[in-house]
Amino acid sequence: MARIKTEKNTTRKDVIVSKAAILFREKGFKAASMRDLAESVGVEAASLYNHIKSKTELLHELCFSVANCFLQKLDEIESEPIPAIQKIEKILRFHIVEMVNNYEEVYVSDREWKHLNDPYLSNFQNQRRIYRKRLAAIIETGIKNKEIKPIDAATAVLILLHAISGIESWHRSKQKITAAALEENMVTILVGGLTV
Amino acid sequence: MARIKTEKNTTRKDVIVSKAAILFREKGFKAASMRDLAESVGVEAASLYNHIKSKTELLHELCFSVANCFLQKLDEIESEPIPAIQKIEKILRFHIVEMVNNYEEVYVSDREWKHLNDPYLSNFQNQRRIYRKRLAAIIETGIKNKEIKPIDAATAVLILLHAISGIESWHRSKQKITAAALEENMVTILVGGLTV
DNA sequence: ATAAACCGCTAACACATGTTAGTGCAAATA
C-alpha cells in the first residue's frame, strides 16, 4: 500500500502522465496497457483511476501540453523583428532542443495523436494545420525577400518537421554525437538547403 | 458465401495483405482488428485464416517486402560509376517515388515494424541498421571527394529518411502539389542542403 | 484528537481481441 512518490511541485498525476509518456513511446498508445503503466508506477491498475479519468486523458495531456509549448514559442518568434530565415532557424533549433530534452512527450504527441477521440482529435488536427500554415507563411515571406530559395513552402515545412522527428533515431543509436553537434548538423543541412 | 475476388495474377492472400496495409496505416497495427480487416475484405474474420497464418504474418509480409525492395535498389545504385552525391539523389528520388506510389505499404513498414515479434523484429532492425550504414558510407565518400559538406553522415541519413516519411502529410493534405513537383522540391532542399 | 479527504487495494464487470474447430458448399481436377 505504498503511495506513489512525488517530488516537490509534482502531483501524483504528473508522475503517472510522465510514466505514460515513456510507455506510450516504447510500445505505442494502443499496445501499452493500464496494467503495464500501473506496474511502472508501482501500483495496481485500478489505483490509477484515483488520479486520472481515463487512458485517453493521458494522451490528451501529453499531446496538448506539447502542442501548446510549440505554439507559444511560435508566437514569440513570429513577432521578433528578424529576417524570415532566422525565424525558421530559431524555430528549428527550438524543435530540436525540445525533441532532445523532452523526447518521450514530444515523440508521443507526434506519433500517437491519431488515437485521440473527438473533440480532442479534430482540435489537435486543427492546431497542427494552423501551426504548419504559420510556418509556411514565414517561409513564403523569406522567399519574397530572396532569403529563401523559391520552393513550395508546404513541402519545406513538411521536410523540416519530419526531419526533426528523426531525432528519435539519434536517441536510440549507440554511438551518439553530442546534442549540440546534432543541432549544428541539422541546421547546416536544413537551413543550408533552404537558403538561396 | 461470396469468395474473395482476385484480379489476374493475385492470390486471395495478396488481396488480404493489401487491405491490411490500408487498415494498418490508418488505424495502426494494434488498433486494427482482424474483424475490421475481414469487413474491408468482405468476409468473416475466421475466413481470413484460410489464407494467412496470423495477424503478425501480415506485418512481416509488408515490412520485409518493402525492405527488400529498397535493399535491391541500393545494391543497384551503389555499383553505378557516378559521384556520391548523385547516388544519394537517385536513392532519394527512389524513396520519394515509392512513398508516393506504394504509400500504404511503405508507411506501415516505416511506422509499425515495432510490433513485429522476434526473430523478425531483430532481423528487421538489423537490415535497417545496415541500410543506414551503407547510405552513410556513400555520404562519407562524398565528403572525402568534396562533393558534400563536411557534416555528420549519420545525421544526414536520419534527416533524409525522415524527411521522406513526411510525404505522409502530403498524401493527407487537400491541396496537393503534383508528385513530380513534390519530388523536385524535396530534392532541391535536401540535396541542396548536402551539397558543398 | 476527531473528522474528512486522500489513495491504494481486491474483486469483478463487460467487452474486444486473435484464433481454432468443424461443417458444408463450390470450384478445380481426374
Add this chain to the structure above:
DNA sequence: TATTTGCACTAACATGTGTTAGCGGTTTAT
C-alpha cells in the same frame, strides 16, 4: 462425372482490455 481441394461460414474459447465498486488504512485539516 466423380473426387478432391479450396474456402467461407457459425460457434466458441481463452485471454487481455479499460474501468467501476467498495473496503480500509493513512495522511491532512480542524
